[in-house]
Amino acid sequence: MTAAAVGLSHSPLIGRNDPEPEVLARVDRAVAGARDFVRDFDPDLVVLYAPDHYNGFFYREMPPFCLATEAHAVGDFGSEAGPLSVDVDAAKALAQGVLDRGVDLTVSARMTVDHGFAQPLEVLFGGIDQVPVVPVFVNGVATPLCPVSRIRALGTAVGEAAAGLGLRVLFVASGGLSHDPPVPVLEGAPPPVADALIEGRPPTPEQRARGERRVVQAGRDYAAGSSGMIPINPDWDNRLLDHLERGELTEFDSWTVEWMAKEGGGSAHEVRAWIAAFASLAATGPYAMTSRFYEAVPAWIAGFAVATAQGR
Numbered sequence: 001m002t003a004a005a006v007g008l009s010h011s012p013l014i015g016r017n018d019p020e021p022e023v024l025a026r027v028d029r030a031v032a033g034a035r036d037f038v039r040d041f042d043p044d045l046v047v048l049y050a051p052d053h054y055n056g057f058f059y060r061e062m063p064p065f066c067l068a069t070e071a072h073a074v075g076d077f078g079s080e081a082g083p084l085s086v087d088v089d090a091a092k093a094l095a096q097g098v099l100d101r102g103v104d105l106t107v108s109a110r111m112t113v114d115h116g117f118a119q120p121l122e123v124l125f126g127g128i129d130q131v132p133v134v135p136v137f138v139n140g141v142a143t144p145l146c147p148v149s150r151i152r153a154l155g156t157a158v159g160e161a162a163a164g165l166g167l168r169v170l171f172v173a174s175g176g177l178s179h180d181p182p183v184p185v186l187e188g189a190p191p192p193v194a195d196a197l198i199e200g201r202p203p204t205p206e207q208r209a210r211g212e213r214r215v216v217q218a219g220r221d222y223a224a225g226s227s228g229m230i231p232i233n234p235d236w237d238n239r240l241l242d243h244l245e246r247g248e249l250t251e252f253d254s255w256t257v258e259w260m261a262k263e264g265g266g267s268a269h270e271v272r273a274w275i276a277a278f279a280s281l282a283a284t285g286p287y288a289m290t291s292r293f294y295e296a297v298p299a300w301i302a303g304f305a306v307a308t309a310q311g312r
């Protein structure tokens with residue numbers, strides 16, 4: 001089988017709260033490189049690992065990860081709304097393959113997703129309905145979180161199952177790396193906030209606009225250094241990328257939730273998507289990282305990374 005992977009940070013603030021033009025130019029070059037890589041690889045199927053930001057998954061029941069056989073994007077922060085072009089047959093085959101390998105996968109027959117899924121599809125493929133995709137939600141914010149070893153097991157099982165499909169499969173990771181955006185936390189939340197996080201009633205347009213303004217302001221504060229948020233941690237981010245580049249994926253098994261949050265902020269757990277995607281690629285055979293870009297972009301509240309990897 002032929003397989004490849006792309007890791008791509010996302011941020012809802014791209015285009016709304018941009019950094020200096022030189023930073024933007026460097027990021028644009030890296031993203032263009034990933035786009036070329038994807039075009040050259042020409043996948044039959046994309047397996048997309050991404051988190052959610054309380055648009056699709058809530059505490060009424062919060063799985064550690066979930067594979068979709070149908071998915072709809074909400075269109076938050078100006079991202080594309082509507083159905084994703086899910087490859088239903090591939091999704092079902094992967095779900096069964098993962099369960100057969102002893103990983104207790106949750107399956108959604110109608111997943112709601114946000115910019116975490118929509119943005120990489122728009123950036124890499126020009127839209128959310130342009131390529132056959134299997135969306136896999138990986139919880140990256142809502143504690144309690146499972147051990148990272150289980151995310152690696154998920155990625156491995158998906159990769160092994162994908163190898164049986166006889167397709168050119170691209171594993172894409174959306175998110176991370178270190179960042180500490182103002183995502184609400186259930187523990188200690190005032191009752192209306194807790195209720196919203198549990199119930200998941202769709203916000204009114206006014207509520208959504210207010211939440212989005214809050215995140216944009218947080219990006220301005222983060223860039224100005226005037227916030228209580230945990231700073232972006234380039235050393236930690238590059239350590240993660242080093243392990244991914246060297247194929248040292250078992251290293252992540254010792255990364256604890258508490259340590260990751262301390263080093264990389266409350267949303268650093270989004271790197272779980274990266275660990276899953278690279279574990280999937282590794283499960284198909286040896287790989288080489290073919291490009292690697294990193295830049296801390298406080299205006300986007302993102303330790304922003306772009307990496308490509310190719311099975312050998």
Ligand SMILES: O=C(O)CCc1cccc(O)c1O
Nearest residue numbers: 010011012053181183300301
């Ligand atoms: O709360 C939200 O909907 C978005 C939060 C958010 C902000 C900046 C970078 C991110 O990666 C992120 O997830």
Ligand SMILES: [Fe+2]
Nearest residue numbers: 051116175270
């Ligand atoms: Fe995110």
